[in-house]
Amino acid sequence: MLAYRFGPASPAPSAPPFAAATASAQSEASEWGLKRLPVSAAILVVAARRCRPARRCPLSARAASATWQELRQTPPTEAKACAGWGCRCGDGPYAYQTSEDFKNHPAVRSLTAWCRSWGLPPIETTALDPEGYRTRGKMPVGPGGSGPVVGLFKRSTWKVVPVAGCAANHPRLVAAVESIEEAVRANGVRAFDHDGAARFALRQQALRFVELTLERRSGLVQLVLVWNGTKQASPQLEGLVERLWAEGRYHSIWVHWREPSPRLLRAIHSKTPEAWEQVRPKEGSGYVVERLDGLDFAFGPASFQQANLQVFERVLQDMKASLRQLLREKHHDKLRLLELCGGVGVIGLSLAHALKEEVSHLSLVSTDQNPNCAKLFCENAKQVEGEISAEFAAMSATEALSALSDADVLILDPPRRGLAAAQQRARLLGGQEEAAAIRNSSVWAVIYMSCGHDSFMADASRLLAGGAFRLLELRCYDMFPYTSHIESLGIFLRQREPADLSKDVQEEPAQQTPAPVQKMQCQFLIGINQDRDFNVRQRLLGDRGHNMKLIASATGAKLRLRGRGSGFKEGPRRVESRDPLMLCISSTDEEKHQEAVRLVRELVEDVYEQYSAFQQSRGQEADCQVQIHEGPRPGSRT
Numbered sequence: 349m350l351a352y353r354f355g356p357a358s359p360a361p362s363a364p365p366f367a368a369a370t371a372s373a374q375s376e377a378s379e380w381g382l383k384r385l386p387v388s389a390a391i392l393v394v395a396a397r398r399c400r401p402a403r404r405c406p407l408s409a410r411a412a413s414a415t416w417q418e419l420r421q422t423p424p425t426e427a428k429a430c431a432g433w434g435c436r437c438g439d440g441p442y443a444y445q446t447s448e449d450f451k452n453h454p455a456v457r458s459l460t461a462w463c464r465s466w467g468l469p470p471i472e473t474t475a476l477d478p479e480g481y482r483t484r485g486k487m488p489v490g491p492g493g494s495g496p497v498v499g500l501f502k503r504s505t506w507k508v509v510p511v512a513g514c515a516a517n518h519p520r521l522v523a524a525v526e527s528i529e530e531a532v533r534a535n536g537v538r539a540f541d542h543d544g545a546a547r548f549a550l551r552q553q554a555l556r557f558v559e560l561t562l563e564r565r566s567g568l569v570q571l572v573l574v575w576n577g578t579k580q581a582s583p584q585l586e587g588l589v590e591r592l593w594a595e596g597r598y599h600s601i602w603v604h605w606r607e608p609s610p611r612l613l614r615a616i617h618s619k620t621p622e623a624w625e626q627v628r629p630k631e632g633s634g635y636v637v638e639r640l641d642g643l644d645f646a647f648g649p650a651s652f653q654q655a656n657l658q659v660f661e662r663v664l665q666d667m668k669a670s671l672r673q674l675l676r677e678k679h680h681d682k683l684r685l686l687e688l689c690g691g692v693g694v695i696g697l698s699l700a701h702a703l704k705e706e707v708s709h710l711s712l713v714s715t716d717q718n719p720n721c722a723k724l725f726c727e728n729a730k731q732v733e734g735e736i737s738a739e740f741a742a743m744s745a746t747e748a749l750s751a752l753s754d755a756d757v758l759i760l761d762p763p764r765r766g767l768a769a770a771q772q773r774a775r776l777l778g779g780q781e782e783a784a785a786i787r788n789s790s791v792w793a794v795i796y797m798s799c800g801h802d803s804f805m806a807d808a809s810r811l812l813a814g815g816a817f818r819l820l821e822l823r824c825y826d827m828f829p830y831t832s833h834i835e836s837l838g839i840f841l842r843q844r845e846p847a848d849l850s851k852d853v854q855e856e857p858a859q860q861t862p863a864p865v866q867k868m869q870c871q872f873l874i875g876i877n878q879d880r881d882f883n884v885r886q887r888l889l890g891d892r893g894h895n896m897k898l899i900a901s902a903t904g905a906k907l908r909l910r911g912r913g914s915g916f917k918e919g920p921r922r923v924e925s926r927d928p929l930m931l932c933i934s935s936t937d938e939e940k941h942q943e944a945v946r947l948v949r950e951l952v953e954d955v956y957e958q959y960s961a962f963q964q965s966r967g968q969e970a971d972c973q974v975q976i977h978e979g980p981r982p983g984s985r986t
């Protein structure tokens with residue numbers, strides 16, 4: 349177990365009334381209600397933050413603690429690679445150091461606020477060692493400067509940035525990535541152009557993704573090469589497989605023949621079983637076997653596997669303890685488990701195996717919409733043969749809920765969107781029908797494991813609606829260290845039978861929906877007129893916006909240059925605003941906001957120094973002072 353600790357919160361800067369330095373600035377000062385930090389306070393804030401001990405991912409370490417001068421030296425790929433992973437380690441709220449401090453993770457805070465609004469008990473949190481936790485990773489392959497690279501998509505783009513050496517990956521995955529990059533280059537394998545025009549990219553035989561899974565007991569890596577093309581001989585692919593297999597680090601090598609169809613352009617792979625081919629070894633099972641809390645489970649490349657097995661085992665143990673306790677309290681003699689989104693049956697089979705002594709008859713029906721899970725489920729269920737009755741059905745969660753209504757306990761582990769159907773993912777609107785089916789079923793307990801805290805709150809609110817269920821426990825796990833994601837486990841117990849529930853249960857009572865995310869905003873008033881000689885706009889933005897991108901990727905804040913000389917056209921008439929030139933910052937996290945303000949302050953002070961030198965060279969003086977307006981930009985809609 350690793351100890352974490354959040355750094356001390358930065359002291360809130362005092363903000364004495366601003367005395368504007370120039371006549372024009374003075375006239376704008378009252379209109380803007382300007383505030384300014386005294387220099388001594390600013391230095392204290394910066395000094396306190398630099399002393400803060402924080403656990404950092406090597407890739408973003410520089411960006412997270414750097415001064416503006418250091419940050420601007422950072423090669424763009426270094427900062428972007430980490431951001432592309434969704435990784436914000438060492439950067440504000442994800443830089444915690446104790447398990448207790450994991451309570452301050454933004455997602456845990458959201459869930460805590462949600463619990464409070466329902467009058468629920470406090471959340472329990474668990475954080476384990478974050479280094480090398482990831483034993484499975486799907487990574488795109490894309491063109492790079494000196495040949496194909498294996499990495500991650502840069503956020504909001506289809507460009508692949510390398511992630512060699514990322515501390516979140518298990519060292520054996522890190523070594524495998526390096527070996528693949530070398531072998532790909534040596535064999536002249538083309539990288540798929542994810543960013544290119546579909547009609548050209550799809551025509552080429554090329555490597556699209558690699559999927560790596562470490563088998564912990566053997567230390568070997570199962571490799572899937574996702575190949576753009578139909579099953580046909582490719583000397584490059586054959587050469588690549590040959591070379592990689594000879595290295596001895598691979599458990600098995602598979603090719604996923606990726607149908608070159610525009611419909612599937614962006615997906616990693618299709619679920620069609622025939623598309624997967626085990627190419628090494630040519631005989632025998634290429635399945636990875638993992639021992640999880642006392643049972644062995646076989647996983648295939650075409651079915652889901654949790655990326656953080658250590659934490660997953662902890663979740664399994666907590667589930668078992670909670671359900672055992674419930675069974676003892678309720679004196680049930682029979683237990684019918686229904687598992688939705690069950691993958692290869694790890695949770696259902698684990699619970700069934702652990703609880704078989706508690707009841708005289710135990711049955712499990714496990715379901716998942718991925719048909720590739722069926723064979724592996726049967727393989728895994730052999731361990732409990734004779735102890736319990738276990739079956740698998742390939743069906744969606746929605747189908748399972750309407751087809752199988754006589755379960756006692758429901759096990760749910762949906763994808764990040766929760767119970768909502770895929771097309772409603774972004775708006776968290778789906779899931780009502782599924783939740784209603786659960787409320788109106790025979791189910792007396794729901795074990796809900798979730799990797800999407802916002803969809804969990806939406807689904808859980810619907811289970812609690814009308815008092816159908818009550819939430820007995822809510823636990824949060826640091827399943828994806830360094831990122832904004834967490835895993836949660838909710839144990840729900842029936843409180844009212846379907847017959848007692850009102851037909852028109854209020855779905856989401858207004859007072860119980862999660863509070864809207866608060867936005868922190870401020871504007872730096874620049875006080876220098878834009879002209880071609882000094883070009884303050886270019887100096888602030890950097891080459892093609894490089895300065896803004898660096899600060900945004902280091903802090904997650906949004907930065908916008910607005911007003912006279914910004915070049916940004918706004919409003920219905922699409923004209924540049926008459927407001928003074930200003931650099932606007934907005935963030936949804938206070939600590940990150942302070943970090944962005946600090947970096948922008950240093951950038952602006954740097955530009956002021958350049959301006960002073962520029963004016964001196966023309967025999968003039970410049971007296972620029974940092975001017976900050978806190979809150980929303982006057983006249984803006986938020």
Ligand SMILES: C[S@@+](CC[C@H](N)C(=O)[O-])C[C@H]1O[C@@H](n2cnc3c(N)ncnc32)[C@H](O)[C@@H]1O
Pocket residue numbers: 651652653654688689690691692693694695715716717718743744745746761762763769
């Ligand atoms: C987070 S995984 C959990 C898998 C499993 N519980 C485990 O721990 O290995 C989510 C699973 O949901 C399945 N899935 C996604 N959408 C689904 C849907 N609409 N209906 C049923 N299963 C779905 C996926 O195939 C995947 O196996």
